[in-house]
Amino acid sequence: MKIRHCLILSLLFLFFINTPAIGQERDWCCLDGEVILLQEAECIERGGQFFHTREEAEKYCQGEQPKLEEGWCCLDGEVFQTSQDECHEHEGYFFRNLEEAEQYCRDEHPHQEIVIVPNVIGLKIDQAEEILVEVGLQIGELEEKTSDSEPGTVI
Incomplete structure (x- = not known):
């Protein structure tokens, strides 16, 4: 009776550890010449070839690589x-x-979306605006700041 009880517990344990959680279904992976059950991402990560049927995986592993x-x-x-x-x-x-x-x-x-903005530093505002318009951009708000540059220059 004890052996039967241990056998049933062992089978239940194997069932639960091999049953994927919802959303984590496993299919067949040919990995190092063997067909095993794995999730697609893990199969690929480990260098295997992933299949939805055991037959496809076995053919692939045996060298009959189907198209x-x-x-x-x-x-x-x-x-x-x-x-x-x-x-x-x-x-x-x-x-x-x-x-x-x-x-x-x-x-x-x-x-x-990546936007590449041309470098317009050191140009006059009208030159900078012309370059920006050419690439599909426009000047937003302008702010005057004191600098050593000539007035009307982009800094």
């Missing part, structure tokens, strides 16, 4: 169409669904 279908890659906040291998090669996150890729990129990498 991976095209999908969508989120890399540095940008989404583009590519293969799973290419996406993972550049350390991106691969999705078969465009909406999922866009959602992930939006959540993980909020869009940040």
Whole structure:
């Protein structure tokens, strides 16, 4: 009776440690020639190849590397169409669904616009304004300050 009790507890323990939390589902990873259950990010981080079916993972691990279908890659906040291998090669996150890729990129990498402002220090205000307008910018508020520069010069 004690052996049966220990066996049941062992099985329950294995079940609970191998059951992912909600939102952390695992699929199949070919890692160092072995097929194991892992989350996609961990599989890729450890240098494995991630699959949604065990059969795909086993074929890949046995050297029958199937042509991976095209999908969508989120890399540095940008989404583009590519293969799973290419996406993972550049350390991106691969999705078969465009909406999922866009959602992930939006959540993980909020869009940040970078504005490059030309250096107009030392120029006259009208020259500075002309340069700024050429690149799509405009002068906001101006403040007069005392300096050694000629009056009307940007400091």
